[in-house]
Amino acid sequence: MPDPTDPLVRTPRPSVQPRLARRPRARLAGALLLAGAAGVAGVALAVRTGVASDHQDTPEVELSPRKDMNDVFVFPGSAPGRIVLAMTVASPTTPAQAKTRGFGTRTLYQFKVDNTGDAREDVVLQVTFDGTGPDQTVTVRGPAAPIYKGPVSKLVRTGPMMQGPTNTVLGSAAGMQLFAGVRDDPFFIDLEQFFRILPDRRPSTGPLSQIPETPSATAFRGPNPPFAGGTPVDFLRGINGLAIVIELPASMLTRPGNGRIGVWATTSEPSAT
Numbered sequence: 001m002p003d004p005t006d007p008l009v010r011t012p013r014p015s016v017q018p019r020l021a022r023r024p025r026a027r028l029a030g031a032l033l034l035a036g037a038a039g040v041a042g043v044a045l046a047v048r049t050g051v052a053s054d055h056q057d058t059p060e061v062e063l064s065p066r067k068d069m070n071d072v073f074v075f076p077g078s079a080p081g082r083i084v085l086a087m088t089v090a091s092p093t094t095p096a097q098a099k100t101r102g103f104g105t106r107t108l109y110q111f112k113v114d115n116t117g118d119a120r121e122d123v124v125l126q127v128t129f130d131g132t133g134p135d136q137t138v139t140v141r142g143p144a145a146p147i148y149k150g151p152v153s154k155l156v157r158t159g160p161m162m163q164g165p166t167n168t169v170l171g172s173a174a175g176m177q178l179f180a181g182v183r184d185d186p187f188f189i190d191l192e193q194f195f196r197i198l199p200d201r202r203p204s205t206g207p208l209s210q211i212p213e214t215p216s217a218t219a220f221r222g223p224n225p226p227f228a229g230g231t232p233v234d235f236l237r238g239i240n241g242l243a244i245v246i247e248l249p250a251s252m253l254t255r256p257g258n259g260r261i262g263v264w265a266t267t268s269e270p271s272a273t
């Protein structure tokens, strides 16, 4: 059993029921799965796409944007047989905030990979940060087998380790590459129309609070059906987040003979101070 007094044991923050918030929120259930034959150079990776996004989804993460997981992306990398894992946190970060905002130094950011089909992680990539603001040092441990599976984590002591400054591309194109820092939030949402469809979610202050209390739209804006006509507006245009992006050979994540993996990400903090 994990020792809860071990300062390296980190437990994800408990799940909090999504409030009936009047805040930007969007959730589309799904999971990211990547299927392909791994360990063979030149193999084509087939991706089954899932979509999911959360921004400021609970009061706790709204108060702690560095822990607020926004999106997780998995897609084929820059060369055959390579794969990219990416997560974003801390959106919305304005351009002004981006000049000073850094990752949490008490937060463990993890990619977890299941390569046996049981939805339990077999491989983890653990990302931690030291320093403040835009001049932090990022450390990636793994990919490696986790010491514990499930909600309790401990920093692994085996496997690759990469370290360097944030906001810089680290590593090599043939091995593992890493970028951690400010990036434009790739999530797109026409938030005004979203609140017209679901007005109980609208904010209590600001221009969007003036949207009628009863639904005044049934579909997002767009030129062709099933969209409602008009021009969609990307509410997050020009808004940033903090991104952790790792590209590596897919064979570092898969199990021989099974190229199918499931990927998710977590943020967590020490359970004891």
Ligand SMILES: [Ca+2]
Pocket (backbone or CB within 6 Å): 113, 114, 115, 116, 117, 118, 119, 120, 121, 122
């Ligand atoms: Ca597994």
